Amino acid sequence: MTEPPVPDEFSPDAESPDPEPQPESTPSQDPAGESGAGSPALEELPGGVRAAVEAILMVADQPVTEDHLAAVLERPKDLVQRVLVDLRREYDGYTGGNSPTIEPAAPRGFELRNIAGGWRIYSRKHFSSVVADFVLDGRSSRLSQAALETLAVIAYRQPVSRARVSAIRGVAVDSVVRTLVQRGLVVEVETDPVSGAALYGTTALFLEKLGVGSVSELPRIAPHLPGIEALGEYDDTTF
Amino acid sequence: MTEPPVPDEFSPDAESPDPEPQPESTPSQDPAGESGAGSPALEELPGGVRAAVEAILMVADQPVTEDHLAAVLERPKDLVQRVLVDLRREYDGYTGGNSPTIEPAAPRGFELRNIAGGWRIYSRKHFSSVVADFVLDGRSSRLSQAALETLAVIAYRQPVSRARVSAIRGVAVDSVVRTLVQRGLVVEVETDPVSGAALYGTTALFLEKLGVGSVSELPRIAPHLPGIEALGEYDDTTF
Amino acid sequence: MAVRSSERAGEQPVLALEQADPYEPAAADAAQVFAVQLVNFSGPFDLLLNLISRRELDVTEIALAEVTDEFIAHIRRVQAAEGQWKLDEASEFLVVAATLLDLKAARLLPAGTGTVEDEADIAVLEARDLLFARLLQYRAFKEMARELFHRFDDEAGRHPRDVPPAAEITTLLPALHWTSTPEEFAALAARVLAPRSEAPLEVETGHLVSPVVSVSEQSAVLEELLRAGGRMTFRQLTEDAASAAVLVARFLALLELFRDGAVSFEQAAPLDGLVVLWSAGDD
Numbered sequence: 001m002t003e004p005p006v007p008d009e010f011s012p013d014a015e016s017p018d019p020e021p022q023p024e025s026t027p028s029q030d031p032a033g034e035s036g037a038g039s040p041a042l043e044e045l046p047g048g049v050r051a052a053v054e055a056i057l058m059v060a061d062q063p064v065t066e067d068h069l070a071a072v073l074e075r076p077k078d079l080v081q082r083v084l085v086d087l088r089r090e091y092d093g094y095t096g097g098n099s100p101t102i103e104p105a106a107p108r109g110f111e112l113r114n115i116a117g118g119w120r121i122y123s124r125k126h127f128s129s130v131v132a133d134f135v136l137d138g139r140s141s142r143l144s145q146a147a148l149e150t151l152a153v154i155a156y157r158q159p160v161s162r163a164r165v166s167a168i169r170g171v172a173v174d175s176v177v178r179t180l181v182q183r184g185l186v187v188e189v190e191t192d193p194v195s196g197a198a199l200y201g202t203t204a205l206f207l208e209k210l211g212v213g214s215v216s217e218l219p220r221i222a223p224h225l226p227g228i229e230a231l232g233e234y235d236d237t238t239f
Numbered sequence: 240m241t242e243p244p245v246p247d248e249f250s251p252d253a254e255s256p257d258p259e260p261q262p263e264s265t266p267s268q269d270p271a272g273e274s275g276a277g278s279p280a281l282e283e284l285p286g287g288v289r290a291a292v293e294a295i296l297m298v299a300d301q302p303v304t305e306d307h308l309a310a311v312l313e314r315p316k317d318l319v320q321r322v323l324v325d326l327r328r329e330y331d332g333y334t335g336g337n338s339p340t341i342e343p344a345a346p347r348g349f350e351l352r353n354i355a356g357g358w359r360i361y362s363r364k365h366f367s368s369v370v371a372d373f374v375l376d377g378r379s380s381r382l383s384q385a386a387l388e389t390l391a392v393i394a395y396r397q398p399v400s401r402a403r404v405s406a407i408r409g410v411a412v413d414s415v416v417r418t419l420v421q422r423g424l425v426v427e428v429e430t431d432p433v434s435g436a437a438l439y440g441t442t443a444l445f446l447e448k449l450g451v452g453s454v455s456e457l458p459r460i461a462p463h464l465p466g467i468e469a470l471g472e473y474d475d476t477t478f
Numbered sequence: 479m480a481v482r483s484s485e486r487a488g489e490q491p492v493l494a495l496e497q498a499d500p501y502e503p504a505a506a507d508a509a510q511v512f513a514v515q516l517v518n519f520s521g522p523f524d525l526l527l528n529l530i531s532r533r534e535l536d537v538t539e540i541a542l543a544e545v546t547d548e549f550i551a552h553i554r555r556v557q558a559a560e561g562q563w564k565l566d567e568a569s570e571f572l573v574v575a576a577t578l579l580d581l582k583a584a585r586l587l588p589a590g591t592g593t594v595e596d597e598a599d600i601a602v603l604e605a606r607d608l609l610f611a612r613l614l615q616y617r618a619f620k621e622m623a624r625e626l627f628h629r630f631d632d633e634a635g636r637h638p639r640d641v642p643p644a645a646e647i648t649t650l651l652p653a654l655h656w657t658s659t660p661e662e663f664a665a666l667a668a669r670v671l672a673p674r675s676e677a678p679l680e681v682e683t684g685h686l687v688s689p690v691v692s693v694s695e696q697s698a699v700l701e702e703l704l705r706a707g708g709r710m711t712f713r714q715l716t717e718d719a720a721s722a723a724v725l726v727a728r729f730l731a732l733l734e735l736f737r738d739g740a741v742s743f744e745q746a747a748p749l750d751g752l753v754v755l756w757s758a759g760d761d
Binding site for chain 1: 637638639640641642643644646647648650651652653654655656657658659660661663664665666667668670671
């Protein structure tokens, strides 16, 4: 990379003491008045644009594109790009880079990967074994009763939101749904156009495990209950 | 804190050049042979125990207890605890602390918080406006006044039956309690031995949403309730 | 006094009171989302505190006497608007209204000697103290609800990291051991999806003469009638109802059966007789 060192306003936590502080500069391509007038500019918040990018990356559960970041932050894409590259380097244990005398920092336990056109934070690869120990801790090869019941609701009510499954089962189901997703038995199939909530359905693996060809081949359940076709809307009314 | 400075093996990326590197030390309470013999010791991996803790925090979907981390990492709990406290400080923008001459780093875009009995990574609050775009998942709907009041009664009177909550609020609370259970904020904790009524209490999710460590850290109710000692058990005697 | 208070009511539409919720701008939406609230106020204490605070009074005996008329005017309006009260909700309002009236009456009477004269006086005093105690207690929890709201709100600006591990980790999960047949799975689904019979709330019923009516019992009665009769009018289904409570319970049971797809309705024209059909098969 022949990029000039990243400007000060988005790397204020450079590990090396800055021998000649740069003047308060605005990013080159960003006209001063362009960003939202009401809220304080990102540059004025502790950590600046760089920390804002980190904040987003930390909670994003799928890769985020540079375009998306640039749009949300209202900053030029090339600035965002440089922040990302810089963060990746920093997480990997490289410091500012201009002071070779300073001992390099150790890498962080997470890394920023650029995959499929987007950026996402993952646990660092060489800790896979402890991460796996943590994730697999307490997982057995059988589904819990709670997981089976939740799966049953999703199978017969798909596509269905977690809120509705909660309403039907009468308990919070977030973590159980997550387990089912990790198990590959259910998947987010669409997004509710009104609420924006994710709607879940069963997968081919589920059908395979159960030994049926398609969802329509699931045994009908008792006549008292609305079938899949009747999709009672009653539990929507409670939310 | 009168803790001695954290030993080198889990803060290898201290921002200040370390004038006298400490010898490769094993954690004090951990007998050398105890950790798994086959895989390389965490201390030998880049970033060490500290990065391993970070790696686990990256995949945690709820607050992780110190005990859990200590068990997965096979390291003493007090070491884990110090790593966590140290990481929190670092994310908040404090450096090693022994070198006042070095300019303090800016906080990161995320923070490590100790709530609901465990530790979890959060995006930093002042970036909520930019982060919100990436986490929209329909769980942010607000509670009604009726739900909040019911929740307050349960939080301060737990374990408590619906009948008692109802007596305090002066209205039937069945549907509101059901909603709170569905949202995972309260749960049936036990059954009244006399009446057989379900008794409700708050959940870890409630603490997490509130940002407190435990029920005992809830804001005190006494100032709002003059003579609570005298009135407190009123509803016991009449219901 | 009724005239004065209803004039006041005309100036202050009922809705305006609800909108005045100080700490939750979205309260109106949220209320519809979550709970069946008694019109506009979640209970008599909520109403009473609201009336008192609108007059910028503290909770005292005088304040209670002053707002008595408004309180009663409000519950009259609700009754007129709703046609009928829900029994469990109305009872609390009535108890409070009766106590308020007693207090007001006591204040209107000559002060007397200052000594408690008879049992009726003692009863009023006890009722007053009880009402104070419950009102203050409710107010304290209302304050805490406000506090919780601010904390939730504050906390909502932070978002927890909730990100699944990389795929290479989840593939390490032990292979799933699946044992259910489709029929077993369907049976489980039927059980989970069956309407839950709520554990009834234990309500103090000592003062009630009529027995408790359960919706699920009435549902069973309806099912029996409909299975035998095939199609029946709502009037036929309720002609043997011994009390208003049974009537209400049958109505609620019909709604539940409809929700579950067990019955369907036919109505030839608006306000015409409602015909109920059993549409679930025999099990």
